[in-house]
Amino acid sequence: xxxxxxxxxxxxxxxxxxxxxxxxxxxxxxxxxxxxxxxxxxxxxxxxxxxxxxxxxxxxxxxxxxxxxxxxxxxxxxxxxxxxxxxxxxxxxxxxxxxxxxxxxxxxxxxxxxxxxxxxxxxxxxxxxxxxxxxxxxxxxxxxxxxxxxxxxxxxxxxxxxxxxxxxxxxxxxxxxxxxxxxxxxxxxxxxxxxxxxxxxxxxxxxxxxxxxxxxxxxxxxxxxxxxxxxxxxxxxxxxxxxxxxxxxxxxxxxxxxxxxxxxxxxxxxxxxxxxxxxxxxxxxxxxxxxxxxxxxxxxxxxxxxxxxxxxxxxxxxxxxxxxxxxxxxxxxxxxxxxxxxxxxxxxxxxxxxxxxxxxxxxxxxxxxxxxxxxxxxxxxxxxxxxxxxxxxxxxxxxxxxxxxxxxxxxxxxxxxxxxxxxxxxxxxxxxxxxxxxxxxxxxxxxxxxxxxxxxxxxxxxxxxxxxxxxxxxxxxxxxxxxxxxxxxxxxxxxxxxxxxxxxxxxxxxxxxxxxxxxxxxxxxxxxxxxxxxxxxxxxxxxxxxxxxxxxxxxxxxxxxxxxxxxxxxxxxxxxxxxxxxxxxxxxxxxxxxxxxxxxxxxxxxxxxxxxxxxxxxxxxxxxxxxxxxxxxxxxxxxxxxxxxxxxxxxxxxxxxxxxxxxxxxxxxxxxxxxxxxxxxxxxxxxxxx
Numbered sequence: 001x002x003x004x005x006x007x008x009x010x011x012x013x014x015x016x017x018x019x020x021x022x023x024x025x026x027x028x029x030x031x032x033x034x035x036x037x038x039x040x041x042x043x044x045x046x047x048x049x050x051x052x053x054x055x056x057x058x059x060x061x062x063x064x065x066x067x068x069x070x071x072x073x074x075x076x077x078x079x080x081x082x083x084x085x086x087x088x089x090x091x092x093x094x095x096x097x098x099x100x101x102x103x104x105x106x107x108x109x110x111x112x113x114x115x116x117x118x119x120x121x122x123x124x125x126x127x128x129x130x131x132x133x134x135x136x137x138x139x140x141x142x143x144x145x146x147x148x149x150x151x152x153x154x155x156x157x158x159x160x161x162x163x164x165x166x167x168x169x170x171x172x173x174x175x176x177x178x179x180x181x182x183x184x185x186x187x188x189x190x191x192x193x194x195x196x197x198x199x200x201x202x203x204x205x206x207x208x209x210x211x212x213x214x215x216x217x218x219x220x221x222x223x224x225x226x227x228x229x230x231x232x233x234x235x236x237x238x239x240x241x242x243x244x245x246x247x248x249x250x251x252x253x254x255x256x257x258x259x260x261x262x263x264x265x266x267x268x269x270x271x272x273x274x275x276x277x278x279x280x281x282x283x284x285x286x287x288x289x290x291x292x293x294x295x296x297x298x299x300x301x302x303x304x305x306x307x308x309x310x311x312x313x314x315x316x317x318x319x320x321x322x323x324x325x326x327x328x329x330x331x332x333x334x335x336x337x338x339x340x341x342x343x344x345x346x347x348x349x350x351x352x353x354x355x356x357x358x359x360x361x362x363x364x365x366x367x368x369x370x371x372x373x374x375x376x377x378x379x380x381x382x383x384x385x386x387x388x389x390x391x392x393x394x395x396x397x398x399x400x401x402x403x404x405x406x407x408x409x410x411x412x413x414x415x416x417x418x419x420x421x422x423x424x425x426x427x428x429x430x431x432x433x434x435x436x437x438x439x440x441x442x443x444x445x446x447x448x449x450x451x452x453x454x455x456x457x458x459x460x461x462x463x464x465x466x467x468x469x470x471x472x473x474x475x476x477x478x479x480x481x482x483x484x485x486x487x488x489x490x491x492x493x494x495x496x497x498x499x500x501x502x503x504x505x506x507x508x509x510x511x512x513x514x515x516x517x518x519x520x521x522x523x524x525x526x527x528x529x530x531x532x533x534x535x536x537x538x539x540x541x542x543x544x545x546x547x548x549x550x551x552x553x554x555x556x557x558x559x560x561x562x563x564x565x566x567x568x569x570x571x572x573x574x575x576x577x578x579x580x581x582x583x584x585x586x587x588x589x590x591x592x593x594x595x596x597x598x599x600x601x602x603x604x605x606x607x608x609x610x611x612x613x614x615x616x617x618x619x620x621x622x623x624x625x626x627x628x629x630x631x632x633x634x635x636x637x638x639x640x641x642x643x644x645x646x647x648x649x650x651x652x653x654x655x656x657x658x659x660x661x662x663x664x665x666x667x668x669x670x671x672x673x674x675x676x677x678x679x680x681x682x683x684x685x686x687x688x689x690x
Contacts, residue, residue, distance in 0.1 A: 035073025069125030094309030123166030131443015171436030376547035384409030399453035410455030438467025490666035497661030507599025546589030568616025593677030
C-alpha cells in the first residue's frame with residue numbers, strides 16, 4: 001500500500017477540509033456540511049494514498065477517477081481539489097454557491113478543476129461511475145498490450161444514504177456485478193442520517209448483503225474515525241483480484257468535529273454557525289494555525305474571515321502535505337514514458353487511438369449520410385440502417401438497449417456484446433434498467449473516446465429524464481434513440497403511447513429532438529448529431545410511412561442546409577399557398593396525402609417539415625415567417641401542445657393530441673384522433689373557407 005500521507009497528517013488535513021467546507025457553507029448561508037465533515041479524512045487518504053491522478057495533467061486519460069455521487073456534499077470535493085493543486089483558490093471556496101463562481105452548489109463537470117462529472121440528483125453519479133469503469137475496460141481491451149497498460153484506471157465513487165436508497169443505484173450496481181467491474185470501488189458514507197431525520201426507521205435493509213447478492217465484494221469499516229483501518233481496507237479492495245466491483249461501508253458520524261451538532265441530522269443540510277466552527281478549530285490541530293487562545297477568540301477570528309472571505313490557505317499546511325503533489329505527478333510521468341514507447345512499438349494501435357480521440361466524423365461518413373436513400377419503412381428500421389453506416393465509419397459508436405433490440409433496432413450489427421470476460425465488443429446489454437442505462441451512458445460519454453447510444457420506447461424516457469437532462473447540462477455526445485413515438489403504437493394502449501414526452505424533451509436546454517419524416521431526414525439527424533457537441537434525441541416510428549416521401553431526388557446539400565435550420569419547405573407550390581401544412585415525423589406522411597387531396601380540389605398547398613422544432617425556433621422570425629408564410633397554417637402533430645395553443649395566431653389551426661391514447665390497431669387509433677388524411681382535409685377546407 002502507498003502511504004504518502006501518514007495518519008496524523010491525514011487527520012490534520014482532514015480538519016482543514018472540515019474548516020474550509022464549513023466556512024464556505026457558512027459564508028454562503030447555504031449548503032450541506034454533513035458529508036464533508038464525516039468524510040474529510042477519507043477524502044484526504046483517498047487522494048493522497050490511493051488514487052493515481054494529478055492536477056498537473058487533469059485530463060490524463062489513465063487517471064483514477066473520483067466521483068462524488070452525493071453531490072450535495074460538494075464542498076468536500078472543492079476543498080480536496082484545492083488542497084491537491086487543482087485550479088481553485090481560497091477565494092473560490094469563500095464564494096461557494098455564488099453566481100459565476102467555480103464552486104457551484106453541486107459539482108459541475110470540468111476536468112481542469114478535477115470535477116469528473118456533474119452530480120446532484122442522487123444515484124446519477126454512481127451510474128456515471130459504472131459507465132467510466134466500463135469505459136476503462138473497453139479501452140483496455142482495445143489498446144493494452146503486454147507490459148503496456150495504457151488503460152487500467154480505477155473509479156472511486158462516494159455515496160451516502162440517499163444514493164444507496166435510490167432505485168437507479170441498485171440497477172447500476174446490478175449491471176456492475178454482472179460485468180465483474182473490479183476496477184470500480186464504491187465508498188458508502190453510512191451515517192444513518194437524511195435531511196429530515198435519522199434514516200434508521202426508513203432504511204433497515206442489509207446493504208452489505210444486498211451488494212454481495214449483486215455480485216460485489218464488500219468490506220466494512222465500523223469506525224469511520226479509524227482512518228488507518230479505512231485506508232487499509234480501501235487498499236485491500238483496490239488490489240483485490242476477486243473479479244468483482246468493490247464496496248467499502250464506512251460507519252461515519254455526521255457532524256464529525258462539531259460540538260452540539262455531532263450526530264444530529266441538523267448538521268446535514270444547513271450552515272453550522274461560527275460557534276461550532278470555532279469549536280472545531282480549538283479542538284484540533286487547526287488551533288496552532290489560527291493562533292487563538294480560546295474558543296471565544298477563535299469565533300471572533302472566524303467571524304472576521306466570514307466577512308472578508310480570507311480563509312487560512314494551503315501554505316499553512318505544507319508540512320502536512322509534504323511531497324504528495326510531486327508523487328501524484330510522478331504517476332503521470334511514468335505512464336507518459338511508457339506511452340511514448342507504445343507509440344513507437346505499436347504505430348497502428350496508436351493511430352487507432354487517435355481516431356477515438358477525434359470527433360469520429362470523416363468526410364466519407366458525411367458524404368454517405370448526405371446521400372443516403374432507402375425504401376419506405378418504419379423509421380425505427382431506417383434509424384437502425386443509418387446507425388450501421390455511422391458505426392461502419394467510426395469505432396467510437398457503442399451502446400445498447402433496455403432489452404428492446406427487437407423493437408427499437410438499436411444495435412451495432414455484427415459486433416459482439418461486452419461480457420465480464422471480454423470488453424472488446426461494441427454492444428451493451430443493459431437489461432430492463434432504463435434509469436441506470438441513461439446514467440451509465442453518460443459515464444461512457446465523459447471521456448469523449450466513445451459516442452454512446454442508449455435506446456428504449458419513447459414513453460420510457462420518464463425513467464431516464466434526469467440522465468438526459470444531465471447529458472444536456474454537460475454537453476455530452478450521448479445519443480438517445482427512442483422509438484414507438486406516439487399514438488401509432490396502437491394495441492399497447494395509453495401506457496405505451498407517449499403524448500406529452502415530445503414537448504418535454506424539446507424544453508430541455510441544449511438538447512435537440514429530431515423527429516424525421518423519411519430516410520433523408522433520418523440520415524440528416526445522425527449527421528447533425530455527429531457534427532455538433534452535445535446530446536440528441538432521435539425518434540423513430542413503429543409503423544411504415546408514406547412511400548412517396550422516401551428516395552426523394554433533391555439537391556441533398558441544399559436540403560441539408562434547410563434541415564439544419566430545423567424546418568424547411570419540403571414541397572412547395574407555384575403560386576401563393578391557400579394553406580401551409582406543417583408537421584413532423586409520421587404526420588408529414590399524412591399531410592402529404594392531404595396535400596394531394598386538397599390539390600385535387602384546386603387548392604394551392606405548401607408542405608413544411610419541421611424535424612427539429614428547437615432549431616427552427618432558433619432561426620428567428622425572418623426565417624420562420626419566410627417558411628410558414630403569412631397565410632393560413634394547419635399544424636398536425638401527434639403530441640400534446642397543451643400550454644402553447646393560447647399563443648397561436650387565429651390563422652393557425654392545430655391538430656394535436658389532447659388526451660391519452662387508446663388501445664387498438666394503429667389505423668383505428670389514428671382515425672379516432674383525426675390523424676388521417678381524410679379528416680385533415682375536411683377540417684382544412686372548413687378552416688380556409690371561413
